[in-house]
Amino acid sequence: ELLEDVEGVVRGDLTVRVDVNEGEIGTVADFFNSIVESLRDIIIKVKVSIMQLDEVIGSNETTIRHLTQQALTQTTEISRIVDAVTQMTVAMQAVASSAQQAAQVVNTAANTASKTGEAMDTTVENILNLREIVGKTAKKVKRLGQSTQEISRVVALINDISMQTNLLAINAGIEAARMGEESQGFLVVAEEVSELAARSAQATKEVAEIVENIQQETNEVVEAMQEGVTHVVKGTQIVEDAKHSLNQILDVSRQIDALVQSISTATVYGVQTSQTVSELMKQVATTSKSTSESSVRVSESLQKTARISQQLQETVGTLKVN
Numbered sequence: 001e002l003l004e005d006v007e008g009v010v011r012g013d014l015t016v017r018v019d020v021n022e023g024e025i026g027t028v029a030d031f032f033n034s035i036v037e038s039l040r041d042i043i044i045k046v047k048v049s050i051m052q053l054d055e056v057i058g059s060n061e062t063t064i065r066h067l068t069q070q071a072l073t074q075t076t077e078i079s080r081i082v083d084a085v086t087q088m089t090v091a092m093q094a095v096a097s098s099a100q101q102a103a104q105v106v107n108t109a110a111n112t113a114s115k116t117g118e119a120m121d122t123t124v125e126n127i128l129n130l131r132e133i134v135g136k137t138a139k140k141v142k143r144l145g146q147s148t149q150e151i152s153r154v155v156a157l158i159n160d161i162s163m164q165t166n167l168l169a170i171n172a173g174i175e176a177a178r179m180g181e182e183s184q185g186f187l188v189v190a191e192e193v194s195e196l197a198a199r200s201a202q203a204t205k206e207v208a209e210i211v212e213n214i215q216q217e218t219n220e221v222v223e224a225m226q227e228g229v230t231h232v233v234k235g236t237q238i239v240e241d242a243k244h245s246l247n248q249i250l251d252v253s254r255q256i257d258a259l260v261q262s263i264s265t266a267t268v269y270g271v272q273t274s275q276t277v278s279e280l281m282k283q284v285a286t287t288s289k290s291t292s293e294s295s296v297r298v299s300e301s302l303q304k305t306a307r308i309s310q311q312l313q314e315t316v317g318t319l320k321v322n
Contacts, residue, residue, distance in 0.1 A: 071292035099264035138225035169194035
């Protein structure tokens with residue numbers, strides 16, 4: 001009977017109990033029953049532990065799979081973010097380059113405007129000098145006209161004197177003719193005086209015509225000078241207006257240059273920040289990939305553990321404990 005019970009235990013039946021009798025066989029039977037009971041308790045605990053382990057493995061495997069999927073998704077999203085940041089960095093570098101070129105163009109325009117302003121200052125100064133010279137010349141020509149008027153008055157006076165002299169010569173000739181042969185010498189002198197008066201009158205007439213022409217030309221010169229002064233004044237005003245507009249353009253160019261410089265500085269800082277973010281995102285992507293790979297390995301280990309647990313459960317399941 002004892003051997004049959006032992007064979008039952010060997011077959012996995014831990015519910016077997018040997019009847020305890022007196023004597024050595026009873027002692028062995030009692031010891032056998034104690035061993036079987038202890039083994040039964042151990043197997044029961046092992047079964048419970050295996051069931052709990054299966055539950056934990058199942059839960060952890062689900063969690064690991066979820067984490068692995070999330071890590072893969074994050075890796076993909078991070079790769080997209082890295083690509084987007086890289087493209088943004090390239091775009092910002094292009095903007096920075098364009099801003100620097102724009103700053104150079106604006107700076108060149110400002111320098112050109114500054115040089116043009118200096119040239120216009122010189123032009124204004126020359127025009128003002130010309131205006132002063134034209135004004136002085138106009139005054140001199142005006143005084144020349146006044147002098148020709150004085151000459152005209154003197155010529156008129158000489159003409160009156162010539163006419164009076166000619167009249168006196170005629171009267172003297174008449175008186176000499178009355179006196180007869182005794183006044184022939186005086187008559188010759190009277191005729192010469194009359195001829196001289198006639199030549200003086202002719203010369204006075206020619207001088208008067210010349211003076212009149214000079215006065216006319218002087219008046220035309222004065223009018224031209226006055227018109228020239230008017231044009232110079234207008235030209236000066238136009239140049240002043242152009243200079244004012246140029247100064248406004250120069251101020252705007254300086255403001256644009258300052259804005260472009262600010263944009264360029266901000267863009268360069270943005271490029272540096274984007275590069276830093278890109279490097280950090282690459283590191284995060286590497287870490288996420290490593291985490292994903294680790295999760296896959298953990299999942300595989302859990303699956304292997306689950307298979308071992310299943311095998312152990314199947315093995316323990318062959319033992320009868322109740």
